[in-house]
Amino acid sequence: MLNSERLNSVLEDKTISRQDVIEIYQNATKNPNELFSTAQNLRKKFKKDSVTFSKKAFFNIVNLCKDTCSYCTYKAEPGEEKLSLMSIQQTKELLQLAKKYRCVEVLFVTGEKPEERYQEAREWLKENGFKSTAEYLIHASELALESELFPHTNAGNLNFGEMKELKKTNVSMGVMLENVSERLTERGMPHYLAASKRPKARLEVLENSGKLGIPMTTGILVGIGETIEEIIDSIFAIKQLHQKYGNIQEVILQNFQPKPDTIMKDSPSADESYFKIIVALSRIIMPKMNIQIPPNLSPKSYQSFLTIGINDWGGISPLTPDFVNPEFSWPEINKVEEDSKNAGFELKCRFPIYPEFFSFISKELRNKMANIENEEGLVKKEYWK
Numbered sequence: 001m002l003n004s005e006r007l008n009s010v011l012e013d014k015t016i017s018r019q020d021v022i023e024i025y026q027n028a029t030k031n032p033n034e035l036f037s038t039a040q041n042l043r044k045k046f047k048k049d050s051v052t053f054s055k056k057a058f059f060n061i062v063n064l065c066k067d068t069c070s071y072c073t074y075k076a077e078p079g080e081e082k083l084s085l086m087s088i089q090q091t092k093e094l095l096q097l098a099k100k101y102r103c104v105e106v107l108f109v110t111g112e113k114p115e116e117r118y119q120e121a122r123e124w125l126k127e128n129g130f131k132s133t134a135e136y137l138i139h140a141s142e143l144a145l146e147s148e149l150f151p152h153t154n155a156g157n158l159n160f161g162e163m164k165e166l167k168k169t170n171v172s173m174g175v176m177l178e179n180v181s182e183r184l185t186e187r188g189m190p191h192y193l194a195a196s197k198r199p200k201a202r203l204e205v206l207e208n209s210g211k212l213g214i215p216m217t218t219g220i221l222v223g224i225g226e227t228i229e230e231i232i233d234s235i236f237a238i239k240q241l242h243q244k245y246g247n248i249q250e251v252i253l254q255n256f257q258p259k260p261d262t263i264m265k266d267s268p269s270a271d272e273s274y275f276k277i278i279v280a281l282s283r284i285i286m287p288k289m290n291i292q293i294p295p296n297l298s299p300k301s302y303q304s305f306l307t308i309g310i311n312d313w314g315g316i317s318p319l320t321p322d323f324v325n326p327e328f329s330w331p332e333i334n335k336v337e338e339d340s341k342n343a344g345f346e347l348k349c350r351f352p353i354y355p356e357f358f359s360f361i362s363k364e365l366r367n368k369m370a371n372i373e374n375e376e377g378l379v380k381k382e383y384w385k
Contacts, residue, residue, distance in 0.1 A: 039309035057098035065111025070263035210245025219252030223270025283309030
């Protein structure tokens with residue numbers, strides 16, 4: 001089959017095989033224009049001429065972590081300056097600030113079950129009146145809702161029961177798949193010392209989110225030593241989960257950027273031309289999916305990704321840094337709006353849950369959104385501007 005025939009079949013709503021995608025990739029490395037054009041046509045067909053974002057505050061609850069990933073700068077060790085152990089009082093104070101800045105999303109992030117490895121984490125939890133990080137998150141999510149802010153929790157591999165409790169207060173949750181490759185967990189590879197990143201463990205979390213009907217954000221990390229086949233397999237794994245449960249609300253495509261205090265500090269950042277092809281392939285594989293790239297990780301060129309299939313910028317904060325990528329500041333929301341407009345797209349603010357997933361959440365949560373929700377199921381412009 002010719003490359004153009006493969007791409008046209010996607011435009012005609014026909015499913016595409018893994019082998020077809022590999023061949024489209026191989027052709028795109030020589031000339032990506034046909035792939036990019038098809039991805040953009042699919043994006044316009046299903047997502048129209050707007051691009052969304054979530055106005056958020058990033059709550060770095062606890063960055064002790066029982067895992068070690070060779071590219072991660074988020075994790076802290078006891079005694080380090082960047083260590084974060086937020087008290088409930090500090091959480092309340094940041095919630096007040098988030099409300100003042102008219103944020104919509106409260107992003108709760110933690111390391112992977114830190115109490116299993118660190119005495120400091122166990123003492124911190126005890127001081128705040130909790131037995132586990134999940135208990136803390138359940139309480140913090142309740143506080144966020146009381147402040148009329150909407151929680152989105154990303155705390156690694158939560159178990160079924162923990163996720164079930166958090167579903168009561170979180171309009172959505174997240175966990176990055178990163179990659180389904182077992183090879184990346186072998187000695188000398190980035191996930192070797194990160195048991196929670198083993199594909200089976202991550203896929204189980206996503207499977208549980210489907211069983212529980214939780215709108216879920218997931219995604220892949222690009223440029224950490226993976227092969228193109230491993231990337232394609234990872235995207236297909238997400239697609240298969242979504243076909244089974246219908247609860248994957250968005251896919252983040254995150255380009256690797258080396259961090260100075262990590263094992264992979266000397267590894268090159270993800271090649272942009274390679275990254276763009278993967279972004280477009282993701283649209284081809286999942287034509288109707290919400291697909292985002294973080295604009296702060298492509299500060300000089302993020303707007304160019306609007307022409308290859310994305311429809312979302314993810315969370316952008318006017319208040320807090322990106323603690324996972326602290327060297328990359330969020331762009332100003334007004335600047336993102338201007339750049340999006342110049343590329344032919346209208347910037348709109350969404351809740352941490354996309355309108356097409358509202359049926360997954362309780363009536364109580366839906367009612368709380370009503371005050372700032374417009375007729376599209378997005379956030380009223382007068383609120384977020």
